[in-house]
Amino acid sequence: MSRRVVITGMGVRAPGGSGTEEFWSLLAAGRTATRRISFFDPTPFRSQLAGECDFDAGAEGLTPREVRRMDRATQFAVVCARDAVSDSRLDFGALDPSRVGVSLGSAVAAATSLEREYLVLSDAGRQWEVDPGYLSPHMYDYLTPGKMPAEVAWTVGAEGPVALVSNGCTSGLDAVGNAVQLIADGTADVMLAGAADTPVTPVVVASFDAIKATTNRNDDPAHASRPFDASRNGFVLAEGAAVFVLEELERARARGATIYAEVSGYATRLNAYHMTGLKTDGREMAEAIRVALDQSRLNADAIDYVNAHGSGTVQNDRHETAAFKRALGDHAYRTPISSIKSMVGHSLGAIGSVEIAACALAMKHNVVPPTANLYRSDPECDLDYVPLTAREQRVDTVLTVGSGFGGFQSAMLLRRPEGVS
């Protein structure tokens, strides 16, 4: 009864390059794109590092009016959506708009624009009362970020379900999962789904400084994100985006689409434990993985590669290792596991979608991307995290997971549909 859903187009913007090809080159080479923050003077902050995108809106094809009305994160989403549409070779003009929807993820959405406008309205923080005379006409869109999915809907003329899924750091996974569910249950035939976040702005840096969630390895920016390494001490904040064209499998086959992957399973669970803390047992993430496997009618040993959340905080990497062991049993020790956050940092609500792109590309190229900067494993992280160097191997089935503030634990299974090489 439930329909099958496949990825037939993608667009990516991540630190270290522009576009899907450059993104994959970086991952396959195991290069890192984290650096000292250049968007503002980071000197007063504990963590002074980020994965920044060298994003040139004009060169990306955005008009001056689009640049004026869209927040930076929305610009990322729209550019990725256009790439995804082009990549899919799907003629959106020929679709019934009512059967096309949009599901985007973002954790902090217009944070960068909010901070810029705050500085104007408060006269650089001097006033608690703000001066309405200095309001930007776009202030409302920064207060509530509905414009992000709206702009993407307008790019393709979508008139079906349109929403932003804002599940914190699992938003990028959950927005795609949401889209898959809407196609599977027949609500839509085609979805633009993905995520964008551009949180490299002082208030976000300060908020993670306050709880020491980010690393302060400021003297070595390129090697600062160290998932699973014994010396890891926090994540590196980043920006990024990825948007996909998702469609129902038979429709994609009928039009001869190039299929990256089928999304065969997806689940999310709440840990009901702590807004930022994780229990060590990984129980809820393991449950999400178990459900995603069950939906896919696969055993754990079918998994060829696990894309880890791997944020590089001490607690996350142990929590996740425990979840893999709990959900996958002995196979957790045999399957390669890696974290691309070692290379592109952690773009909060966007990273889940950026990682789905990495998984789809791993399947396309039959290459497992490595975990960069992993020289000495934490004894409590004793699985195969593919240190430093990518690995050529058959990749037909991939598990990707996410974990975030609020207790969100999500898992998604991607596989190569039968008949697709």
Next chain:
Amino acid sequence: MTTTVFTGLGVVAPNGAGTEEFWSATLEGRSGIADITAFDASGYPARQAGEVRGFDPAAHLPNRLLPQTDRSTRFALTAAELALADGGVDPGALVDYDMGVITANAFGGFEFTHREFAKLWSKGPQFVSVYESFAWFYAVNTGQISIRHQLRGPGKALVAEQAGGLDALGHARRALRRGEAKLVVTGGADSALDPWGWAAQWSGGRVAASGEYRPFDRTASGHVPGEGAAILVLEDADAARGRGVSRVYGELAGQASTFDPPPGSPRPPALRRAVELALAEAGTAPAEVDVVFADSAGLPALDRGEAEALREVFGAHGVPVTAPKALTGRLHSAGGPLDVVAALLSLRDGVIPPTANTDDVPEEYGIDLVRKAPREARLSTALVLARGTGGFNSAAVVRTYDH
């Protein structure tokens, strides 16, 4: 196919904290709209809001939650606790993965984050709260409700401006129908009555400078923003019966979301299609709908558009229409869920609450707007509509449920 029923309601509204307080105020026409007391609004272009007055968070929340929560989250947690208590839900007696949390949010913890922005820029980064990283973001209410009540099922936070709250109920319904959960705590909460949040709300261009919110009136000149929360317990009917639930408020029979065509497009707006899809999902003919809780933007162009969609589906004057939100202001992500609460209580009591403030409905709208006084009627099915800036439309069908 799974039937999804509402078994618990929780409300923190400007004209009543608590479901029955809100409902009696709504029937009696008591307004929650007045001059803002949260800050000195005299220098702002609009000065009236639907403010929740006299709300003492310490009376509703444990002390440890006070420093880490924005006002909107305090509303959400209070409403969620009321809803679970109302539904007689003992989370400890149910399987934790069977209970999910799906909420909508439009502003996040805005007043909280405004204070942290101020600390950062007036004093320095070391003064920013250890809670800022999660007190601000849109997922906060889903996470906090989950933690407080030990709900470990599917979780989601949606943003779709003022339509997100009804969307959340629809997502909860889907999760139950997919078998992912047996019970979902769902709804919305919002507040932004700090100076920056207030100015930002004004900047959206839909707020009435007059402080008068007159849905569908000829003189309508915008809405009045409000704050609050409406959280509901939506449950698989069999599961509810299994745990011995004796009172069901009604069924969420259908929900659909659509999006308007791009600005300037010759294509028609999509509100009518949302109505038709929600009715189709419910298996309900337009003639079976007894009352419509309208979105009621309070701007002539938007009111006319909604009236047109209703005329097209129900015929001119074909169904009673009402807008109790004229007494609360627009509660953003909580607005749709609060209207669902009002709709369920209308079904229960056989009475349609009136639309306050509206005197003169243009004849060409062709709507039967319930005004002045409550209208008694036999009611079994209600349609609830919500729209969001940018083009979001959401429609929900609720109806009475017989065990």
